[in-house]
Amino acid sequence: MSIDIQHISKQFGNFQALSDVSLNIGSGELVALLGPSGCGKTTLLRIIAGLESADTGQILFGGQDTTDVHVRQRGVGFVFQHYALFRHMTVFDNVAFGLRVKPRKERPDEAHIQARVHELLQMVQLDWLAGRYPSQLSGGQRQRIALARALAVAPKVLLLDEPFGALDAKVRKELRRWLRRLHEELNVTSIFVTHDQEEALEVADRVVVMNKGRIEQQGTPQEVWEHPASPFVYGFLGDVNLFHGRASGGQMQVGDWQLAAPDAPHAADAEALAFVRPADLAVSADAPGASGLPARLDRALVIGPLARLELSALEPRGQILEAHLPVAEWQALGLKEGDAVRISPRRARVFVNMADDPAAMI
Numbered sequence: 511m512s513i514d515i516q517h518i519s520k521q522f523g524n525f526q527a528l529s530d531v532s533l534n535i536g537s538g539e540l541v542a543l544l545g546p547s548g549c550g551k552t553t554l555l556r557i558i559a560g561l562e563s564a565d566t567g568q569i570l571f572g573g574q575d576t577t578d579v580h581v582r583q584r585g586v587g588f589v590f591q592h593y594a595l596f597r598h599m600t601v602f603d604n605v606a607f608g609l610r611v612k613p614r615k616e617r618p619d620e621a622h623i624q625a626r627v628h629e630l631l632q633m634v635q636l637d638w639l640a641g642r643y644p645s646q647l648s649g650g651q652r653q654r655i656a657l658a659r660a661l662a663v664a665p666k667v668l669l670l671d672e673p674f675g676a677l678d679a680k681v682r683k684e685l686r687r688w689l690r691r692l693h694e695e696l697n698v699t700s701i702f703v704t705h706d707q708e709e710a711l712e713v714a715d716r717v718v719v720m721n722k723g724r725i726e727q728q729g730t731p732q733e734v735w736e737h738p739a740s741p742f743v744y745g746f747l748g749d750v751n752l753f754h755g756r757a758s759g760g761q762m763q764v765g766d767w768q769l770a771a772p773d774a775p776h777a778a779d780a781e782a783l784a785f786v787r788p789a790d791l792a793v794s795a796d797a798p799g800a801s802g803l804p805a806r807l808d809r810a811l812v813i814g815p816l817a818r819l820e821l822s823a824l825e826p827r828g829q830i831l832e833a834h835l836p837v838a839e840w841q842a843l844g845l846k847e848g849d850a851v852r853i854s855p856r857r858a859r860v861f862v863n864m865a866d867d868p869a870a871m872i
Contacts, residue, residue: 511571511667511699512534512570512699513533513535513569513570513699513701514570514573515532515567516569517531517532517567518531518568518569519531519564520723527550527553528723529722529723530567531567531723535699535716537699538698540693540702541702541714541717542703542704542714543704543720544704544705544710544718544746545726550720550723550724557569558701559581560584571585572666585666587667588669588670588671589656589660590671595652597645599643600641601640601647605662606627607659608662609663612663628640633692634655634692636654636658648681653685654688657673657689661698665698666698666699667700670700670702671702674704675704675706682709686713690712707746711735716729719743721742726742735747741861744785744859749787753783753786754781754782754783755767755782755784757771757774757781757860757862758779758780759775760772762860762862764803766801767802769860771860771862773860773861773862774860777862780862781863782861782862782863783863784859785860786855786857787857788833790855791833792833792854793821793833793852794852795851795852796849796852800852802854803825803852803853804823805821805851805852805853809847812837814837815836817834817839818832818833819833819834821853
């Protein structure tokens with residue numbers, strides 16, 4: 511079931527939650543809505559579900575306008591962050607609930623319900639817990655039961671709102687892998703909301719990055735990671751070091767660095783930003799005639815094959831930077847905390863301020 515979101519806007523009082531959002535989701539696609547709190551991602555999910563109404567715009571399922579269709583008639587399965595299981599019901603009865611409350615003409619007989627519930631519990635690998643109550647389950651088990659309950663009514667679309675947000679890091683990682691495998695098996699069109707960059711990049715077919723009620727960028731996980739379209743996307747997706755400088759003639763000057771700024775070939779002394787990921791920041795011992803920006807090594811943390819370095823830039827003074835080096839490279843440097851070092855980018859992405867250079871991208 512494809513989903514077409516056309517020019518959706520939503521305002522709560524003076525707060526503009528969504529501003530003219532349009533998005534096409536293909537049948538069987540798993541899409542992540544990613545962004546910080548307040549960016550509009552949950553509001554958009556609830557409008558798709560029919561739990562909220564848009565001020566303007568349309569929602570189409572399979573080409574059919576469902577904008578004014580009641581949530582019960584949309585064929586949507588919804589999984590909430592905090593499970594929303596019925597505490598007084600067993601696991602079996604929770605999963606069976608959606609089938610048992612169908613209108614009489616659509617309601618399957620009890621034998622079909624029994625078979626369907628056991629099939630779903632086996633799918634989420636919890637059939638052995640059918641007689642227990644939610645209070646007797648772990649957080650990860652409750653979330654899998656919540657997902658089984660959403661799937662019981664064979665939804666056309668599966669919507670998940672921060673589905674793993676209430677779980678600890680290890681359980682989240684396990685459930686992310688499990689959800690990816692389950693989606694490949696079921697192939698139901700799915701949208702999940704998250705503020706966790708790693709979660710979105712690991713699970714989704716396509717990532718939609720949202721900010722201030724608008725879509726900043728959309729693409730495959732690899733596309734948005736390797737080619738961020740704006741400073742916001744670059745800063746939001748993973749750790750990053752930010753440098754300020756000036757751009758002229760397609761080049762940006764930061765200290766004695768000169769970085770390529772191909773998006774602004776006509777810039778003339780324009781304000782510019784350079785983003786460098788920790789793995790792309792080279793570190794060397796300070797020595798007479800050494801190139802790069804001067805810095806001080808404040809802390810080195812070696813975990814497995816990676817050394818994570820925390821550095822203080824001397825120009826501008828006090829800026830905290832992070833570099834990631836392979837352990838062998840770190841050991842070969844022979845540095846200790848407090849040493850003077852030089853830093854330079856192996857790779858950087860430059861954005862030039864639009865106000866200073868109308869031809870540049872920001």
